[in-house]
Amino acid sequence: MAVDHDSRQPLQRLFKGSDRKPPTIIAIVGYENPSILQLVLEIGAHAVIERPVRPFGLLTQLVVARSLWVQQQTVAGRVQKLERKLAGIQKIQRARVLLMSTQGITEEDAYQTIRRQAMSKRLSMEDMAAAIINAHDLLLSRRREPELQ
Numbered sequence: 001m002a003v004d005h006d007s008r009q010p011l012q013r014l015f016k017g018s019d020r021k022p023p024t025i026i027a028i029v030g031y032e033n034p035s036i037l038q039l040v041l042e043i044g045a046h047a048v049i050e051r052p053v054r055p056f057g058l059l060t061q062l063v064v065a066r067s068l069w070v071q072q073q074t075v076a077g078r079v080q081k082l083e084r085k086l087a088g089i090q091k092i093q094r095a096r097v098l099l100m101s102t103q104g105i106t107e108e109d110a111y112q113t114i115r116r117q118a119m120s121k122r123l124s125m126e127d128m129a130a131a132i133i134n135a136h137d138l139l140l141s142r143r144r145e146p147e148l149q
Contacts, residue, residue: 021073022044023069024046024065024066024068024069025043025044025045025046025065025069026045026046026047026048026049026061026062026065027040027043027045027047027048027049028048028049028050028051028053029048029049029050029051030050030051045065046064046065046066046068046069046072047061047062047064047065047068048061049061087126088124088125088126088129091126091129091130091133092111092114092125092126092129094129094133095110095114095128095129095130095132095133096110096111096114096129097110098132098133098136099113099114099132102136114128114129114132
């Protein structure tokens, strides 16, 4: 992809507005200056090739760029997985606190209750925790409705 001053806005629109996985990006530049380098960074280029393109080093740049892209996608996938796991742990913790406060049980008993219920209903612990939280919120909203009327 050729990168120069004239292509700044189209390139920014192309790479900022997409929710899809970005492709491996190799910027082709005619000269270096701070604004071109900034644009290369903004579009997330994985490699830079200078114009005129010469065969020497081209294969290396292509292989390195693709390798960096694969690593970037792997890390992004791991981050998403960890964020989902953290959200699940936070749900379980909130459900545990709700059970402890409403049922007067210990932390371990609350955890075991969530675990047993999840197993008996063939749900994940995160789904069971979400159900407990939703049920608690529903009961709280029902108690408040008579006050509002």
